Amino acid sequence: MSDVEKYGLDLHCTMMLEEYQQVQPALERLCRWAHEKIRSSVRDAGLMITACESRVKTEASLAGKLELKGGKYAFLSDITDLVGVRVITLYSVDVDKIAAIVENLFTVDWANSVDKRKSHSLDSFGYNSLHFICKVPPEVYQDPECPQINDYSFEVQMRTTLQHMWAAIYHDTGYKSDVEVPQEYLRNLNRLAGMLELADDEFSRIRTGINDYRRKVQSLVASGHFDDVPLDGDTFRSYLSLHPFDRLNHSIAVVNQAEIHEISLMPYLEVLRYIGCRTLGDVERIRKDEGDDAYRMAVHQIGGTDIDILVSSIGLQSLCSVTLIKQGGGQKELEKMYELLSGPSDYNAHRASRVLQQAVLLGIKTN
Amino acid sequence: MQVNVINSADPVQVSLAGRVDTTNAAQFQNSLDFIIKGNQKDVQIDCAGLDYTSSQGLRVFLMLQKAVQSRGGKMVLTNMQTQVKEVFDITGFSNIIRII
Numbered sequence: 001m002s003d004v005e006k007y008g009l010d011l012h013c014t015m016m017l018e019e020y021q022q023v024q025p026a027l028e029r030l031c032r033w034a035h036e037k038i039r040s041s042v043r044d045a046g047l048m049i050t051a052c053e054s055r056v057k058t059e060a061s062l063a064g065k066l067e068l069k070g071g072k073y074a075f076l077s078d079i080t081d082l083v084g085v086r087v088i089t090l091y092s093v094d095v096d097k098i099a100a101i102v103e104n105l106f107t108v109d110w111a112n113s114v115d116k117r118k119s120h121s122l123d124s125f126g127y128n129s130l131h132f133i134c135k136v137p138p139e140v141y142q143d144p145e146c147p148q149i150n151d152y153s154f155e156v157q158m159r160t161t162l163q164h165m166w167a168a169i170y171h172d173t174g175y176k177s178d179v180e181v182p183q184e185y186l187r188n189l190n191r192l193a194g195m196l197e198l199a200d201d202e203f204s205r206i207r208t209g210i211n212d213y214r215r216k217v218q219s220l221v222a223s224g225h226f227d228d229v230p231l232d233g234d235t236f237r238s239y240l241s242l243h244p245f246d247r248l249n250h251s252i253a254v255v256n257q258a259e260i261h262e263i264s265l266m267p268y269l270e271v272l273r274y275i276g277c278r279t280l281g282d283v284e285r286i287r288k289d290e291g292d293d294a295y296r297m298a299v300h301q302i303g304g305t306d307i308d309i310l311v312s313s314i315g316l317q318s319l320c321s322v323t324l325i326k327q328g329g330g331q332k333e334l335e336k337m338y339e340l341l342s343g344p345s346d347y348n349a350h351r352a353s354r355v356l357q358q359a360v361l362l363g364i365k366t367n
Numbered sequence: 368m369q370v371n372v373i374n375s376a377d378p379v380q381v382s383l384a385g386r387v388d389t390t391n392a393a394q395f396q397n398s399l400d401f402i403i404k405g406n407q408k409d410v411q412i413d414c415a416g417l418d419y420t421s422s423q424g425l426r427v428f429l430m431l432q433k434a435v436q437s438r439g440g441k442m443v444l445t446n447m448q449t450q451v452k453e454v455f456d457i458t459g460f461s462n463i464i465r466i467i
Binding site: 314 | 421452
């Protein structure tokens with residue numbers, strides 16, 4: 001008794017199972033290649049996915065399939081899901097983008113491919129996924145050691161995370177099992193499918209809205225309409241891309257012929273809010289109005305030293321200190337500002353006190 | 368200047384004493400070179416005995432921080448004297464190096 005005879009299949013199916021055993025290494029190779037090709041192409045396209053997974057159908061699973069509908073297949077290569085790759089996206093709109101990538105990479109067997117998203121009637125909900133049956137065209141890839149790689153089809157499933165979750169739970173309820181699931185539960189599962197479809201659409205709509213907002217803000221920043229732009233993480237990052245503090249930094253650095261070590265100024269977002277900035281226009285006014293005093297304070301601090309390296313926050317740090325003092329901020333307010341920047345420390349009190357003394361020396365006082 | 372290292376500790380313990388200036392910055396860097404090039408992740412530097420650091424010293428701190436961060440580690444400076452902390456403040460280094 002051969003080892004596949006244990007499944008008790010008819011002769012035709014047993015022969016297909018034996019053929020499967022022979023080509024299994026080739027299927028593994030096809031699986032690895034297709035997985036990597038899809039994964040790298042999706043990454044190169046800049047699309048965010050939650051997972052890319054793949055598998056070769058196990059012998060036991062194939063035996064189960066042949067037992068149920070083995071007569072449907074003349075040859076092993078007629079079975080299109082011996083190899084499967086699944087791409088799971090965050091957003092529903094990205095499923096179609098992944099589909100376009102897959103179309104470009106492989107030969108798609110349209111007759112056997114199916115868009116489950118479109119297979120529902122107007123009043124039904126359920127499994128939503130896009131399945132393409134593909135082959136690797138010889139002009140795209142050939143493996144001399146494994147010529148069968150171009151002969152076997154493989155299935156690419158594309159779906160969103162929510163669709164995937166629904167499918168996994170549906171599968172777990174045992175839709176393939178012999179035990180019939182009561183209609184009541186199936187109805188509830190399908191209701192959930194409808195709700196998740198709505199959620200998928202809403203997530204896509206929210207992302208589109210956020211992207212539109214970002215583009216609008218970037219346009220306002222680029223055109224200098226700073227007063228119309230609220231100060232937040234996105235807008236401040238766009239503003240910083242204009243390098244608004246470079247001139248002040250360089251004018252300070254040149255005093256000591258210092259090099260400037262570039263760092264992110266994003267931690268100053270919280271400080272700018274603390275000193276009352278609500279729009280980029282507020283930040284821009286500080287930059288223009290207090291730049292001279294910020295320069296004087298920074299130069300006062302480093303001028304008498306041999307320091308020849310500064311961090312690119314030097315100008316903004318001085319601007320924030322000067323602005324706070326001019327707003328009437330004293331010891332406590334400055335301490336709080338340094339705490340926002342460097343964390344709590346007993347030293348913040350000393351630092352605040354020293355800066356206040358320097359401000360007095362330089363004649364920088366409340367407006 | 369003096370650099371003492373307890374490499375077996377986790378985080379690696381370094382204590383500094385004296386001044387870091389142009390005359391001994393290279394020696395300072397050499398003393399820490401095995402951490403910069405090694406695989407230790409977290410480093411804690413006790414600066415209680417550090418009386419002064421020049422820009423060269425700041426560069427060594429920066430280099431060390433970059434090295435440990437590239438390995439997913441952290442560098443922390445502790446017990447810094449006021450006059451040394453001022454150098455970190457006025458240069459902006461206290462914005463990028465954790466000092467407690």
